[in-house]
Amino acid sequence: MNTLVLKLVMLILAGGLWLSAQAQTVDPGLQQLVTRLYAEGKLHGGIHIAEGNEVLLSQAWGLADDVNQQVLTPEHTFGINSLGKMFTSILIMQMVEEGLIALDDPLSKHYPAFGHPRAGDITIHQLLSHRSGLPDYAMAQIRGIMPSKLRGIERLNAVATMNLDFEPDTRFNYSNTGFYLLGLIIERYRNDTYGNQLRKRLFEPLDMQHTAHDPKEAKTTIPVYFQGDGSAVREVTGSNLEPGDGGVSTLQDLHKFLAALGSENLLNADSWNLMFTRHSLPSESIKGAWPPPHQDPYGYGFSIMDLRYSGDRTAKAVGHGGAGLGSNYVVRYLDSPRIVIVWNNIFKNPVLPEVFEYIANSN
Numbered sequence: 001m002n003t004l005v006l007k008l009v010m011l012i013l014a015g016g017l018w019l020s021a022q023a024q025t026v027d028p029g030l031q032q033l034v035t036r037l038y039a040e041g042k043l044h045g046g047i048h049i050a051e052g053n054e055v056l057l058s059q060a061w062g063l064a065d066d067v068n069q070q071v072l073t074p075e076h077t078f079g080i081n082s083l084g085k086m087f088t089s090i091l092i093m094q095m096v097e098e099g100l101i102a103l104d105d106p107l108s109k110h111y112p113a114f115g116h117p118r119a120g121d122i123t124i125h126q127l128l129s130h131r132s133g134l135p136d137y138a139m140a141q142i143r144g145i146m147p148s149k150l151r152g153i154e155r156l157n158a159v160a161t162m163n164l165d166f167e168p169d170t171r172f173n174y175s176n177t178g179f180y181l182l183g184l185i186i187e188r189y190r191n192d193t194y195g196n197q198l199r200k201r202l203f204e205p206l207d208m209q210h211t212a213h214d215p216k217e218a219k220t221t222i223p224v225y226f227q228g229d230g231s232a233v234r235e236v237t238g239s240n241l242e243p244g245d246g247g248v249s250t251l252q253d254l255h256k257f258l259a260a261l262g263s264e265n266l267l268n269a270d271s272w273n274l275m276f277t278r279h280s281l282p283s284e285s286i287k288g289a290w291p292p293p294h295q296d297p298y299g300y301g302f303s304i305m306d307l308r309y310s311g312d313r314t315a316k317a318v319g320h321g322g323a324g325l326g327s328n329y330v331v332r333y334l335d336s337p338r339i340v341i342v343w344n345n346i347f348k349n350p351v352l353p354e355v356f357e358y359i360a361n362s363n
Helices: 003-022 028-039 081-098 123-129 135-143 152-160 176-190 194-203 253-257 269-275 354-363
Strands: 045-051 055-058 061-065 304-308 313-324 326-332 337-346
Touching: 028 055, 028 354, 045 253, 045 354, 055 253, 081 123, 081 176, 081 194, 081 269, 081 313, 081 326, 123 176, 135 152, 135 176, 152 176, 176 194, 253 326, 253 337, 304 326, 304 354, 337 354
Parallel strands: none
Antiparallel strands: 045 055, 045 337, 304 313, 313 326, 326 337
């Protein structure tokens, strides 16, 4: 083992041991499990587990910066990737409640600048539930169908020249394009930036002081992000600024957000019911969908799951995953205050079934 590799390994171990010593947890078995998951390479980032306001464990494991020899902490700000789709869906449903838009309205009515010939056949409901048939610009770029250099409106213009993946409302395929368009609709009707609307209508009401759409607004340090080839992204400011998803947050702020799901301070009960209805099913995914197929049913901006809750009993839960800079996964059980949040600054599968199994077996 060369000197550099040995140095990095020692830093990682030092980070994990220091943070585990600082963590406050009511369950030594849970602490042992998370320590093992890190040692097995399944976690390199933050993990937060809570029952309402009772935090069972809130830690971070691994390197924040290999050059400056810094370790990750639970206070680090991190990129949330597609977790931001949950935020977008709430802002859209607030507009529905105000009568500014309707779920069965066509896309062409609310964002006529999008030039796809089928825009009049696609509804707000279909955009929220990934049933529009619009190709996902991110996958189009990954697969080389769309030039990787395209950004912003250029990507939408490229999608506008493509055929639909399927007839609207007949199938289910995750589409970043749809939520980008929803973000633009928010900006158009609110006459404001997407980031400002998030702050005014979501982050400030929930006291999410460390969450923003623009990474430049981060109040605590954003760690280095390590890529699959070993390279490091040391500055994420300027990333994920297209409306619709993305941004930065912290474990503590996402706890506040997940705890507020279902609150009439954000939406009325009918809107929440629509948000958490299974509008799209994995069995409806198209061939070649990524993830293959989408693992869970989808509502409006939320995945909807039945997870083990206590013993063999299951409970309905909602949440979202995210990938891009690292990876994320958040879950809130609807009929209880149980919350699980995971983020990584190296791309890993953020779904940790061992954690869910352990918590269920402990109750």
